[in-house]
Amino acid sequence: MAAAGLPPDQLAGVRPLGGGTYNTVEELRLTDGGRYVLKTAPTGPGLRYEFRLLAAETEFCRAAAEAGVPAPRALHTDDGPAVWHTLQTRCPGTPWDDSLSGAERAALRRELGAQVARLHEITGPAFGYPSGALGPLAPDWRTAFTAMLDAVLDDARRYAAELPLPADEVAKALAAGYGALDEVTVPRPVHFDLWQGNILVHRTPGGPRIGGLIDGERMFWGDPVADFVSLALLDDIEKDRDFLAGYREGGGRAVFGPAERIRYALYRAYLYLIMLIETVPRQAGEGHVRWVRETVAPQLVAALDDIARLARDA
Structure with a gap:
């Protein structure tokens, strides 16, 4: 203090x-x-x-x-x-929950989209984790992100984490999409953990507003598309019309061409790998481990399949 x-x-x-x-x-x-x-x-x-x-x-x-x-x-x-x-x-509000009405949720998703777009206007010095956990920032996004993937796959091997495919097969599947990373040339701040629990809702006399985006500890300098993964956790951001409308109104670029979809699949795979592997060092309970295996593992396989399909058609 x-x-x-x-x-x-x-x-x-x-x-x-x-x-x-x-x-x-x-x-x-x-x-x-x-x-x-x-x-x-x-x-x-x-x-x-x-x-x-x-x-x-x-x-x-x-x-x-x-x-x-x-x-x-x-x-x-x-x-x-x-x-x-x-x-x-401390930011005002409490974590987003299911007590909001449909109209309140739509308005908040639109407000959130505009805020994330403003965040993505900021530029960084280079690519990667500013913590230095994986070494110095990299001059290009492919170098930074492939190092991030290599590190988490090394963690999978070190902790003998249970994955739906062997780590080497996962690495091979991911590599098919690496060419799309070269389109990212400007480092932007990516929160990468913007699920509802990290979005505070402040109830004001005029209605609920976004009170704060919290727990930015997993932030890295990279591709704004990566933030869409946690914003639509275990789902597809293209379904979230309210968020995307606010994001575009706020100046964000939300285009989903072949290259963007390949990168989106790569970032989904990265998050799902983290969710599967971290259960080992955290000594997660049996119920959570079962949920991750039954829910997250199939999502990882789907992301890898998307990379293969999109890279083949590109």
């Missing part, structure tokens, strides 16, 4: 915040009514890209502020080798 410019003697209480699946998240309440969020990284094993995740979150907060998008503001982040903690402002 002192390092963030907050008087430590004003701390009135600390309480855990639910919803996080990786870092420990706590709310700090001050005597003047101020509320802040403290995130602390775990000390156990993880995937290679997860090293120094909170450094990436701090970069996302900076990019969101530059874009004028509602998101936490990082007040202080540990600058040690492992980056153990970050202290942030």
